[in-house]
Amino acid sequence: MNLPLITRAEEHNERTAIITDAGAFTYQDLLYFSSQIATSLLQNVEDLAEQRVAFLIPAGFEYVATQWGIWRAGGVAVPLCIVHPRPELEYVIKNCGASMIIAHPQFEDILRPIATEHNLRFILTSDPLPNHLARLPKIDMTRRALILYTSGTTGKPKGVVTTHHNIQAQVTSLITAWEWTSSDRILHVLPLHHIHGIINVLTCALWAGAECYMLSKFDAEVVWNRICNGDLTLFMAVPTIYVKLIAAWENASSERQQSMTAGCAKMRLMVSGSAALPVQVLEKWQKISGHFLLERYGMTEIGMALSNPLHGQRHSGYVGQPLPQVEVRLVDENGELVPPETPGEIQVKSPGVFLEYWQNPQATAKTFQDGWFCTGDLAVVENGNYRILGRMSVDIIKTGGYKVSALEIEEVLRNHPDIQECAVVGVADAEWGERVCAALVLHPQRQLTLESLRSWAKEQLAVYKVPTKILIVEELPRNAMGKVTKPKVVELLR
Template sequence: MNLPAIERAKIYDQQIAIATTAGVFTYRDLLHASSQIATHLLENNADLQERRVAFTIPSGFEYAATLWGIWRAGGIAVPLCTVHPRPELEYVITNAGVSIVIAHPDFEDSLRPIAQAHNLRFILTSEPLPDSIALLPPIELTRRALILYTSGTTGKPKGVVTTHQNIQAQVTSLIDAWEWTARDRILHVLPLHHIHGIVNVLACALWAGAECQMLAKFDAETVWNRISEGHLTLFMAVPTIYVKLINAWEHADRERQQQLSDSCAKMRLMVSGSAALPVTVLEKWQTISNHFLLERYGMTEIGMAISNSLHGQRTAGSVGTPLPQVEVRLVDENGELVPPGTPGEIQVKSQGVFLEYWQNPAATAKAFQSGWFCTGDLAVVEDGNYRILGRMSVDIIKTGGYKVSALEIEEVLRSHPAIQECAVVGVVDPEWGERVCTALVLEPQCQLTLATLRSWAKERLAVYKVPTQILVVAELPRNVMGKVTKPAVVELFRSI
């Protein structure tokens, strides 16, 4: 059988699917290019049979066509972050057991050596594609479709495996809740190795037959220019992006400010997610745009689970109620349901919940309780709406929409010759949600500046995991058992 998304694309045919600075591409273009890519990947095989295909491509038509091409050939897509350093790319490629790597020429220098080192097939997007299309394999919805890597409390990122059925459930739930139609036009400014950008924006737009305008990278002035054209109906971003847009608006003259504000008012929906939205940002954005941002809650493992209402009243600090086709409950540490007004762990059950952590059955089993996925997030129900209270683990930091593991960062920092001990924490920040900060105990007679540490760390960690502030201490605060007390470390930074 053909994937439903492919069949739906045939209906929209000559409608615009993707718009970029390079031009506009119809659904017919997307179907044709993805079938060419699938043929190229198959290389005379009948089916990739869930072989993993990693790819690094800037946001745009080639990204969408490659993603669909991998799926149509029967492969599992493993999107790579365009700004990750070699150790992080290599970890994902080896952990996922990737056999094919696809790269845009801009990323050839970073990916070809990895492919060669591991004897993997390497494809550049600039290579010519076949003119004749192969007979593409039937794809069952139960097949694995996507592996996205997310940090866990054990340190190293885990591969979250979702099936085509999982993705379809995530998409149709949002289509229903947010009333997507083929008349929608959305501007895509989010990373495409993250569920927010892949599912909430790109997959939803293509399922609905909408137009997805894709920017290769975020730039506040470029985004404002697109908004000011007045053609967009939807916009989705993380709080950090809204902060940057607010700053750009504030630096514009009054006439320009009025024009931008008027253009925002023409949109039907603006959404914020991936991190807690500070009330001050929500209120400022409402003043500028006349939009009370719709907040929602989700995770890589579950897609979106909770959302404020599209038409009903929204409450600052609330993420609303469970989405269509999603069950949510709050439980205490014993797994018992908590009464309204009492904090509890969010647990989720739906067709959108992921299949497994890649080749990690122990972590998969640990993540579920009686069929419910344990999110590790605390929430409370107030007036029927869910309010997120934060992570149950102090070792998970949410910064700029990314979830990162303090333990993973600590493991890397401890390999620095000047560092004896370290404790990485998230410190609340109005722009980033949390900033990655680290308290350091240095080796005798050693010195280390923030600039030096950041330069060293950027070669080993994604830039959003690199500490933005350091504090050199004689010793780390510990409890009677000798365990570092992270709340006390946070207080050290707050007292600076």
């Protein structure tokens, strides 16, 4: 059978699918180029039969055509991160057992040596494509489709395997919840080796027959220019991007600010995800754009699980309720359901939940309990809405017998007039089990002592939540998705 994504694209033939600096491309263009790429990949075999194809291509039409080409040839797409150094790229290529690498010419120097060393087929996006199209294989929905590597805050990243059926479930859940239609137009500013950019933005847009404007890299001024055009209907980003857009807005002339605000007003939905959204960022963005950002919760292994409503009341600091087709429950350390308003681990069951960690059956088995995926995230339900308390590991600090949420402390510290950004972690301590410690980025020309911070914080936090040690840093360590890497913060504070 043809993949539903392809069948749907055939219905939208002449409509615009992708717009880039290089021009506009229709669904028909996408279908034709992806079938040429699939033909080239097949090279006299009938079906790639789940061979892994790693590819490193900047955001744009070639990225999408390549991803679709891999799927249509029966392969498993393994997108690589454009900012990763060689050792990290090589780790993914070796770990997934890729048989070929596809690269944009700008990445030839870094990837060709890896292909040569491991005897892999190497293809450049600039290589000529065949004119004759092969008969493409019929792809069963239960086949593996995609391997994404988790941001790996602990140990080496694991390959998260999703099937075509998992992807369809993730996409249709969001299309229902957020009411995507073919008249939507979205600006794509997110990395394309991560579920947020691949599923929530790109695949949802193309499934709906919508238009997706792709920027090869994030630039706040370019993003604002696109928003000012006033023809976008949707925008999705991570908190760090909203912070950069706010800074650009604050530096703009009042005339330009009015045009920026007017462009936001024309959109029907703006979403924030991938990391906790600080309340002050949400409030600033609301003043600028008129939008109360929709926060949602998901992860690479499950797609999206919880979301604030498209229509109706959204609450800052909350991630709403389960999405369509998704079941969510909270359990205690013994796997028992917790009573109302009691923190518990988020567990998820849905057709969108991933198949396995690539060639890691132990890790896969460990992460499921009676068919429920154990997220390792702690949450509480208050007035019917879920509030994330943090990772059960890094964001939950056990100090002096208390369980403390690092995210809760960070939210308070960010309101301090001298603090621009912060990361709160637990550092092992013989007396307390863990001490609450904080790495702080201060506003320019500001200074802060531990004593003055503690006396300020004690007015807003229980004393056991107040940091006992601080470290002033120029910037917080982050991974490719802009998430703060807490283990590195712990190392700094040691």
